[in-house]
Amino acid sequence: MAHQLPELFAAPLRSVLERLPPPVGASLEEIRIRENRPLEIGYAGGFGFVRPDGSITSDPRTAYVPGREDCRALLERLTNHSIYAAEEELRRGFVTINGGHRVGLAGRVVLERGAVAHLRNVSGFNVRIARARIGCAAAVLPGLLDLRARTIRHTLILSPPQQGKTTLLRDLVRSISSGDWRAPAAADWKGRKVGVVDERSEIAACDDGVPTFDLGPRCDVLDGCPKAEGIMMLIRSMSPEVIAVDEIGRKEDAEALMEALHAGVRVLATAHAAGLDDLFARPVLSGLAASGVFGAFVLLSRVGSQVVHRIVPAEQALREMKSRPLPVIRSPAGQEARSS
């Protein structure tokens, strides 16, 4: 079990989670708490429901059912007893707590002039447990090196949610800033200055501005900063050689990235996409990818608890895309239908 986590939960729920079998606790990825519905956890790439005695079952009917008080106390702890101070987080739908764990929230949305104002009656929580896997970038990094410029190529890491994008990004940042290149050609390279724009406080998990994850010695973190502004701030003030950002996808992000790409800074970014098809189907990302600025794409997928990666150089990705002229729309059943 991750150390600080049980403090988040009030008595009945905490005692259930503390009794999880140790191997499950060690590979825990998600804890899903839904009011008056069975308690679910995700671990080792799979999921299960938790009985009141802490054992795992696939039958939701015998599982522990968190009640209104459990949820109320959890929300109170998450917002440090002050929902009024967390309105921005409630509007975005997630809270990041000490240790970089992100807690997603679902409930009744309150609208104000058509825009999401905040959430009330929060009844669904998804506690995603952040883990540092030191060394998980060792296999990826040598494939991203730009030997001529003695640094890395502009890289976009792609995967669906929960496949380890942020974990990989975190270790890439650590490797680059500490000069742990893991490649014979780069044996005499030093660490590079890395600037991290950590909008959701997940990469560095800053506590009062100081990263709690190991990001290497030459790393500066802008904590809680919107990506587009953060990228510009870093370029102007911190003279980074590499900029790392998580989950790009909005138009402003793309513009700021273009700015960084042409400012002599190498960019390391992640985005949600199941593969190259998705990448070229997403409006903002496809523009970025098609303009040829990224030097490499890393595709992540998981088989059980193993993360497998595939590095695709940009030229190959563009070639693959051109050989498939029409975008493909998949139906839920998995059949493919051509769009007209």
Added chain:
Amino acid sequence: MMQLAGALLVMFAGTMIGYLQSVRFAARPRQIRQLLHALQRLETEIQYGQTPLPQALARLAAIVPAPVSGLFGSISSELAKQPGSTVRDSWERAMREGWTLTAMKQPERDAMIRLGATLGASGREDQIKHVRLTMHQLQAEESAAREEQLKYEKMCRSLGMLGAALVVILML
């Protein structure tokens, strides 16, 4: 000789009882006023500072004088130290336990406990409304307490002395 000493003691005790009662009558409106100041500060902390409740309460404890500050201080430290504690429970416990140290009475306490049940549990504007409502109730109690002070403060003092004098006369 012994009679005189006894009479003096009775006089002293009676006067002190009356005096202490009158002090309580004077302290109640003053402490309600301090509570009002604290709530006003809390309103600012919520509205402009968006300070998390444990820190906000610790600041309140620092700006008001002794018996009233203890109420806020104990809630703040309990929230910060004990995992799984909720504002509602800590608040109610602190009010029930700490109230006997103050000169304030039940109506003020009930108003404060009602505030504790909603504090921290909703958005900013809603919180401000609850704090203001409690302040209105406390203001009403404050003016009632002032009236009582005018009526009973002096009376208690003289009643204590006169009562003691009556006992002495009956004894002699």
